[in-house]
Amino acid sequence: MSVLLQVHQLCKTYGAVEALDNVSLEVNEAEVLGVCGDNGAGKSTLMRIIAGAIEPTAGTLIFDGVECRFNGPRDALASGIAAIYQDLALAVDQPIYQNIFLGSEILIPTFVPGMSRLDKTTMRQQSGEFLSRIGISLPNVDSPVSQLSGGQRQAVAICRALRWHARLVIMDEPTAALGIREKSRVLDLIRRLRDNGISIVLVSHNMDDVVSVTDRIAVLRGGKHIGTLTTTDVDADRLSHIVMSGRVDAA
Ligand SMILES: Nc1ncnc2c1ncn2[C@@H]1O[C@H](COP(=O)(O)OP(=O)(O)O)[C@@H](O)[C@H]1O
Numbered sequence: 369m370s371v372l373l374q375v376h377q378l379c380k381t382y383g384a385v386e387a388l389d390n391v392s393l394e395v396n397e398a399e400v401l402g403v404c405g406d407n408g409a410g411k412s413t414l415m416r417i418i419a420g421a422i423e424p425t426a427g428t429l430i431f432d433g434v435e436c437r438f439n440g441p442r443d444a445l446a447s448g449i450a451a452i453y454q455d456l457a458l459a460v461d462q463p464i465y466q467n468i469f470l471g472s473e474i475l476i477p478t479f480v481p482g483m484s485r486l487d488k489t490t491m492r493q494q495s496g497e498f499l500s501r502i503g504i505s506l507p508n509v510d511s512p513v514s515q516l517s518g519g520q521r522q523a524v525a526i527c528r529a530l531r532w533h534a535r536l537v538i539m540d541e542p543t544a545a546l547g548i549r550e551k552s553r554v555l556d557l558i559r560r561l562r563d564n565g566i567s568i569v570l571v572s573h574n575m576d577d578v579v580s581v582t583d584r585i586a587v588l589r590g591g592k593h594i595g596t597l598t599t600t601d602v603d604a605d606r607l608s609h610i611v612m613s614g615r616v617d618a619a
């Protein structure tokens with residue numbers, strides 16, 4: 369299995385707080401890596417650094433064999449790393465297809481120099497294609513996002529990542545606000561993304577979700593990476609115990 373992202377000796381300090389303390393880990397191609405840890409373990413800090421939202425104090429990211437220094441989330445996106453935050457950052461009054469192309473609209477030049485217009489036909493058609501790639505059929509890509517369920521909104525956010533040709537998608541607590549049925553739909557979405565060859569980093573408090581959808585699980589505690597588990601070796605109870613105790617060998 370080949371490595372897509374190598375996180376190498378990452379440190380992030382806030383004054384006296386070591387949010388990340390020499391964290392090294394790898395994300396393989398087409399794998400779901402869970403990131404677990406108690407509150408304050410450094411999960412969000414790690415995620416934000418990978419997504420280009422904050423800079424590390426020390427350490428490097430090597431993505432697809434190339435050392436990266438991101439100057440903001442746009443840089444990370446352009447390199448193929450997309451983050452989906454809990455609020456999804458959707459424009460809920462706007463149609464589905466415009467959300468998928470938010471910030472990367474397809475334009476057609478007009479006869480007026482320097483003026484272009486939106487290529488809505490192509491964006492609508494490609495939106496349908498992105499959705500079907502992840503196994504979602506929505507009645508109409510012209511519907512506003514406000515009419516969608518929580519799981520469908522996640523699908524729209526995922527399609528936006530596909531639109532950016534993301535090879536790594538980072539998701540922060542994607543199931544936290546969802547009911548049971550919607551939750552299982554989002555877990556299916558994650559599996560289908562992986563089947564499309566995309567790697568996913570899943571930050572979650574929900575041990576059942578993590579155990580059901582990941583291939584490996586990195587455990588953080590107090591800013592340190594205390595170990596990475598193979599998911600088939602643990603169940604939700606054992607994982608929970610490991611996260612609480614901070615000991616990978618915990619029974
Ligand atoms: N912007 C910040 N300023 C100061 N301290 C921060 C900041 N962000 C995170 N921290 C601290 O870094 C540690 C790790 O935080 P975080 O990455 O949010 O953990 P988690 O997401 O695992 O709960 C915590 O002690 C937190 O208080």
Ligand SMILES: [Mg+2]
Nearest residue numbers: 408411412413
């Ligand atoms: Mg957090």
